[in-house]
Amino acid sequence: MSDAVRLSGVVKSYGAIRAVNDVDLTIGRGETVALLGPNGAGKSTTINMLLGLFTPDAGDIEVFGMSPARAVTSGKIGAMLQEGGFVPNATVGELIELCRALYPSPLPTAEILAAADLTGIVKQRVDKLSGGQSQRVRFAFALAGNPDLLVLDEPTAAMDVASRQAFWASMRRLTDGGKTVLFATHYLEEADDFADRVIVMAGGRIIADGSGAQIKKVAGGRTVSFDLEGASGDGLAALPGVTSADVRGGRVWLRCSDSDATVRALVQGGHSFGNLEIAGAGLEEAFLTLTSAGKE
Numbered sequence: 001m002s003d004a005v006r007l008s009g010v011v012k013s014y015g016a017i018r019a020v021n022d023v024d025l026t027i028g029r030g031e032t033v034a035l036l037g038p039n040g041a042g043k044s045t046t047i048n049m050l051l052g053l054f055t056p057d058a059g060d061i062e063v064f065g066m067s068p069a070r071a072v073t074s075g076k077i078g079a080m081l082q083e084g085g086f087v088p089n090a091t092v093g094e095l096i097e098l099c100r101a102l103y104p105s106p107l108p109t110a111e112i113l114a115a116a117d118l119t120g121i122v123k124q125r126v127d128k129l130s131g132g133q134s135q136r137v138r139f140a141f142a143l144a145g146n147p148d149l150l151v152l153d154e155p156t157a158a159m160d161v162a163s164r165q166a167f168w169a170s171m172r173r174l175t176d177g178g179k180t181v182l183f184a185t186h187y188l189e190e191a192d193d194f195a196d197r198v199i200v201m202a203g204g205r206i207i208a209d210g211s212g213a214q215i216k217k218v219a220g221g222r223t224v225s226f227d228l229e230g231a232s233g234d235g236l237a238a239l240p241g242v243t244s245a246d247v248r249g250g251r252v253w254l255r256c257s258d259s260d261a262t263v264r265a266l267v268q269g270g271h272s273f274g275n276l277e278i279a280g281a282g283l284e285e286a287f288l289t290l291t292s293a294g295k296e
């Protein structure tokens with residue numbers, strides 16, 4: 001059986017900006033995958049190509065063994081994008097019916113309304129909705145065709161805490177039913193809480209791919225840096241709590257899983273150091289550590 005999603009050697013540029021740079025990615029049926037990355041990482045561009053909205057400059061994309069455009073028209077993919085207005089003056093219920101009519105075998109209306117938590121606002125006009133309610137209506141549209149793959153670009157942006165919780169609870173019910181889900185997010189916590197697998201993008205490339213626990217372990221680390229003051233950096237990578245060491249221009253950066261143990265060992269070992277700094281590892285740096293650890 002074909003995979004749910006397969007990208008190979010996918011490249012997409014906007015003029016001189018290479019938004020997606022040689023991405024290979026396979027997602028199996030039934031997986032729930034988070035696409036995690038900072039602004040401009042290339043997540044939306046990847047998603048738009050998966051949905052057939054953009055054509056890659058190079059490489060191939062298949063969704064359930066078909067071209068993205070065919071997968072969309074046959075109702076295999078449901079998408080929730082970041083933006084897009086609604087037809088004014090229509091009610092939530094009317095728009096959902098309109099959307100169902102586009103698909104060969106839509107989900108029953110009551111099921112859509114319950115899954116998107118819209119039952120109480122069916123008669124409300126869509127131009128009078130709050131940001132979070134609008135997101136839930138977009139989610140209902142994504143579900144309407146009863147798709148096998150749900151692709152969600154930052155689905156919980158603009159939702160308050162209670163709506164987020166209700167949204168993810170509803171998603172869990174859908175994935176228990178066997179649907180494949182790919183969602184983009186900026187938040188490691190959200191990726192870890194909900195996804196079986198977290199794919200990290202930065203600068204148009206996939207820089208890490210692992211379980212939420214693996215990614216969190218590295219992202220929770222710290223960096224200890226100091227001037228070597230003429231001493232050599234040899235042996236620092238082997239200090240307690242250090243996962244990797246980098247020496248540049250007389251300064252060393254130690255990525256640490258336990259920075260307290262590292263600093264203690266530095267002091268007790270009589271290492272010379274100046275301008276000591278301890279910082280929370282930035283996500284991007286933490287992810288780079290993860291990828292290089294995966295290559296060892």
Ligand SMILES: Nc1ncnc2c1ncn2[C@@H]1O[C@H](COP(=O)(O)OP(=O)(O)OP(=O)(O)O)[C@@H](O)[C@H]1O
Pocket residue numbers: 014017018019037038039040041042043044045046
């Ligand atoms: N229509 C466009 N024209 C020119 N450059 C674009 C366009 N869309 C995206 N880009 C650029 O391509 C790169 C990738 O953008 P993309 O929107 O795919 O990232 P993203 O990870 O989804 O970011 P965000 O989390 O902010 O949505 C960025 O450098 C962005 O500025």
